[in-house]
Amino acid sequence: MIRAYAVILPTFFFALVLAAFPMPRLIDYIRPEWVAMTVIFWVLMSPTKAGIFLALCMGLLLDVLHGAVLGLNALALSIMAYLVLLLHSRMRLYNPLQQSFLVFILIGLFLLVRFWSESIVIGQGKTALLWPSVGSALIWPLWYNLLLAVRQYFRD
Amino acid sequence: MLVAALICVALMSADKYLEPVQHVRSLLGYLITPVQWVSGIPGQLGVWAEKSAVSRSSLQEENDRLRNESLVLKQKVQQMVSLRAENNRLRELLNASELLDDKVQVAELIGVDPDPYTHHIIINKGEKHGVFVGQPILDAQGLMGQVIEVLPYTSRVLLLADSNHAIPVLVNRNGIRAIAVGAGRLDELALIYVPDTADIKEGDLLVSSGLGSRYPRGYPVGTITKVEHDPGEPFAIVSAKPSAQLDRSRYVLLVFSKGSQLPEPQMQPEVQP
Numbered sequence: 001m002i003r004a005y006a007v008i009l010p011t012f013f014f015a016l017v018l019a020a021f022p023m024p025r026l027i028d029y030i031r032p033e034w035v036a037m038t039v040i041f042w043v044l045m046s047p048t049k050a051g052i053f054l055a056l057c058m059g060l061l062l063d064v065l066h067g068a069v070l071g072l073n074a075l076a077l078s079i080m081a082y083l084v085l086l087l088h089s090r091m092r093l094y095n096p097l098q099q100s101f102l103v104f105i106l107i108g109l110f111l112l113v114r115f116w117s118e119s120i121v122i123g124q125g126k127t128a129l130l131w132p133s134v135g136s137a138l139i140w141p142l143w144y145n146l147l148l149a150v151r152q153y154f155r156d
Numbered sequence: 157m158l159v160a161a162l163i164c165v166a167l168m169s170a171d172k173y174l175e176p177v178q179h180v181r182s183l184l185g186y187l188i189t190p191v192q193w194v195s196g197i198p199g200q201l202g203v204w205a206e207k208s209a210v211s212r213s214s215l216q217e218e219n220d221r222l223r224n225e226s227l228v229l230k231q232k233v234q235q236m237v238s239l240r241a242e243n244n245r246l247r248e249l250l251n252a253s254e255l256l257d258d259k260v261q262v263a264e265l266i267g268v269d270p271d272p273y274t275h276h277i278i279i280n281k282g283e284k285h286g287v288f289v290g291q292p293i294l295d296a297q298g299l300m301g302q303v304i305e306v307l308p309y310t311s312r313v314l315l316l317a318d319s320n321h322a323i324p325v326l327v328n329r330n331g332i333r334a335i336a337v338g339a340g341r342l343d344e345l346a347l348i349y350v351p352d353t354a355d356i357k358e359g360d361l362l363v364s365s366g367l368g369s370r371y372p373r374g375y376p377v378g379t380i381t382k383v384e385h386d387p388g389e390p391f392a393i394v395s396a397k398p399s400a401q402l403d404r405s406r407y408v409l410l411v412f413s414k415g416s417q418l419p420e421p422q423m424q425p426e427v428q429p
Contacts, residue, residue, distance in 0.1 A: 031270055056160050067305050071171065079161070
């Protein structure tokens with residue numbers, strides 16, 4: 001159990017670094033949601049270990065990293081993790097293209113929930129919903145295989 | 157799921173309305189600081205490589221240039237002392253308050269917010285170094301912005317060019333007051349509510365006016381680049397270019413000035429007759 005988290009948490013650290021990494025402005029517009037994708041991956045792979053509360057904790061860290069209202073990303077990420085929990089047995093059987101499409105929908109929902117709660121709490125939200133989801137869907141096969149390799153390597 | 161959602165909603169409302177949540181944020185800040193450091197490493201490697209790959213002759217050149225500059229500045233400082241004394245004497249005659257020197261601390265930029273719709277930077281000084289929310293930030297050329305969030309070892313700075321930022325300024329040439337708001341682009345500020353008849357020209361220097369008690373007065377903010385009079389608009393359209401190099405400065409100055417913190421309201425002790 002503890003060994004599993006010794007693999008999961010470093011991948012989240014890496015995802016957080018990628019989320020804070022400075023990039024050219026143009027790439028910023030389609031910057032994939034690394035942390036959300038990592039949450040999807042771990043919930044998909046081991047739904048007993050990674051679940052809503054892991055998503056909640058990572059969301060809180062993301063909030064502090066982005067200087068957002070505390071709980072904003074946490075809410076959106078835990079709702080998304082809940083959806084993945086419902087979907088995971090079906091999603092595992094999909095081929096990469098179908099998975100990418102589902103990731104596009106999930107990240108889009110994550111951003112939409114974030115936008116809604118942000119506009120309720122602060123009064124204005126970030127309306128960038130489409131391009132980050134496209135970026136995430138495009139990079140998903142690569143990220144999935146990378147995390148899968150990490151998981152296989154440390155499993156035994 | 158419901159429990160998680162309730163926690164989040166409670167946290168969000170608490171963050172908006174209550175003060176103690178700052179402690180939670182600062183605790184999580186300890187976890188997030190290594191992330192900020194690591195994401196800043198490649199940039200710092202670049203700077204280090206640039207520094208260590210300079211040739212001897214160019215270092216020599218730079219050294220000479222800096223020596224000359226230092227001489228010129230020293231000469232100016234000599235005059236400054238007497239001028240400052242004279243200025244303070246004259247202000248005393250006018251019964252105005254004395255101008256105070258501002259204390260500064262150097263900080264290094266370690267990150268830029270990846271969100272393309274805001275202009276925030278992360279600096280490597282935080283709560284432990286005495287940074288406070290609302291503190292003004294300068295670079296060598298002018299005002300850069302203010303601190304909006306303090307974590308234990310880092311803090312987040314809102315730049316002048318962010319569209320959520322406004323600063324009271326005055327035109328250095330004639331003292332006309334205006335408000336400069338960020339236009340959302342790093343190289344542009346917009347002056348709002350400027351009457352069509354106001355005497356503002358291209359090339360005028362804007363300095364902070366110190367009204368609003370947030371920024372110290374007298375620091376350069378920008379230069380006017382465009383003045384447009386549109387008969388259909390109630391006010392003149394004036395844009396300015398920030399003096400500070402918002403996209404280039406690596407070292408910034410934190411100002412600890414008397415004017416930047418609101419004075420505590422003082423209770424007068426009642427005098428017994």
